[in-house]
Amino acid sequence: xxxxxxxxxxxxxxxxxxxxxxxxxxxxxxxxxxxxxxxxxxxxxxxxxxxxxxxxxxxxxxxxxxxxxxxxxxxxxxxxxxxxxxxxxxxxxxxxxxxxxxxxxxxxxxxxxx
Amino acid sequence: xxxxxxxxxxxxxxxxxxxxxxxxxxxxxxxxxxxxxxxxxxxxxxxxxxxxxxxxxxxxxxxxxxxxxxxxxxxxxxxxxxxxxxxxxxxxxxxxxxxxxxxxxxxxxxxxxxx
Numbered sequence: 001x002x003x004x005x006x007x008x009x010x011x012x013x014x015x016x017x018x019x020x021x022x023x024x025x026x027x028x029x030x031x032x033x034x035x036x037x038x039x040x041x042x043x044x045x046x047x048x049x050x051x052x053x054x055x056x057x058x059x060x061x062x063x064x065x066x067x068x069x070x071x072x073x074x075x076x077x078x079x080x081x082x083x084x085x086x087x088x089x090x091x092x093x094x095x096x097x098x099x100x101x102x103x104x105x106x107x108x109x110x111x112x113x114x
Numbered sequence: 115x116x117x118x119x120x121x122x123x124x125x126x127x128x129x130x131x132x133x134x135x136x137x138x139x140x141x142x143x144x145x146x147x148x149x150x151x152x153x154x155x156x157x158x159x160x161x162x163x164x165x166x167x168x169x170x171x172x173x174x175x176x177x178x179x180x181x182x183x184x185x186x187x188x189x190x191x192x193x194x195x196x197x198x199x200x201x202x203x204x205x206x207x208x209x210x211x212x213x214x215x216x217x218x219x220x221x222x223x224x225x226x227x228x229x
Contacts, residue, residue, distance in 0.1 A: 042221035105157035
């Protein structure tokens with residue numbers, strides 16, 4: 001099915017370990033996003049990429065880096081994981097950065113840092 | 115700045131009850147408004163949207179009307195089913211969202227429907 005694919009679905013890391021969350025979309029969308037979801041906090045934007053070759057910080061970028069590898073793929077890297085990064089991470093994409101078109105979300109990565 | 119406030123949950127209803135989830139917003143200009151739904155263990159799915167004042171978005175029996183005068187976009191359904199149990203997010207799309215990005219979410223309202 002067309003959409004946004006995230007891997008892995010679950011991950012447990014030890015404090016200080018690094019990992020990369022992968023995201024790919026097959027809808028030919030220009031813009032891609034990484035969010036984290038925490039209880040009572042809603043969704044908060046970590047980083048976004050308006051188009052291939054560009055990335056920008058969102059509301060909570062500290063401790064993360066991103067790479068827009070090509071139009072399809074947008075990865076999120078944790079260089080040194082901390083317990084505060086325990087969360088559910090969602091990747092999303094949209095045709096354009098705004099214009100009210102709505103976003104398509106992946107099914108999420110549940111990350112636990114111990 | 116831009117923000118979305120929605121009613122706190124959880125909301126528990128019996129099957130066939132009427133549902134209202136309140137959502138109000140603050141934004142400059144004329145944002146588009148959305149309701150997303152998240153079923154257990156899944157990502158968010160677009161439920162409905164409205165792009166200008168007085169528009170009504172509808173889908174799967176859910177409705178919401180863009181009310182500019184009250185800056186609201188309340189979600190309603192006349193008769194809920196057990197399968198509607200999920201978390202519902204109100205969101206707005208701002209033209210210049212800054213570090214929050216262009217799609218700004220409320221904190222979500224968890225709905226549980228009992229048979």
